[in-house]
Amino acid sequence: MSTVHIALSTSRSKRxxxxxxxxxxxxxxxxxxxxxxxSNQQTTITAGQYPGAExxxxxxxxxxxxxSAGANPDATADYTHFILAGTTRDFVATSGHKLAVVxx
Numbered sequence: 001m002s003t004v005h006i007a008l009s010t011s012r013s014k015r016x017x018x019x020x021x022x023x024x025x026x027x028x029x030x031x032x033x034x035x036x037x038x039s040n041q042q043t044t045i046t047a048g049q050y051p052g053a054e055x056x057x058x059x060x061x062x063x064x065x066x067x068s069a070g071a072n073p074d075a076t077a078d079y080t081h082f083i084l085a086g087t088t089r090d091f092v093a094t095s096g097h098k099l100a101v102v103x104x
Contacts, residue, residue: 002064009024043101069091
């Protein structure tokens, strides 16, 4: 079991040259905390407010987790990434997708 912090952020900020900044903005578009279990749990957050510029920022606080993304993701059946306890990973978000989390 792990506490999993999930934020949907963007990198809409621009440099004076117009290039995207290589980091997410400090203010998340939305965030939530999920306590992972052996059952699939989906976020209530759905990407799509700023298509093409959104990122999931996922932190597995105190246990390893598996995640999956999609319109109706199931991390027990089709996980795409392993996140080690105590680490944060960033992923590009696809419009209309949610994340799902399960214990690793």
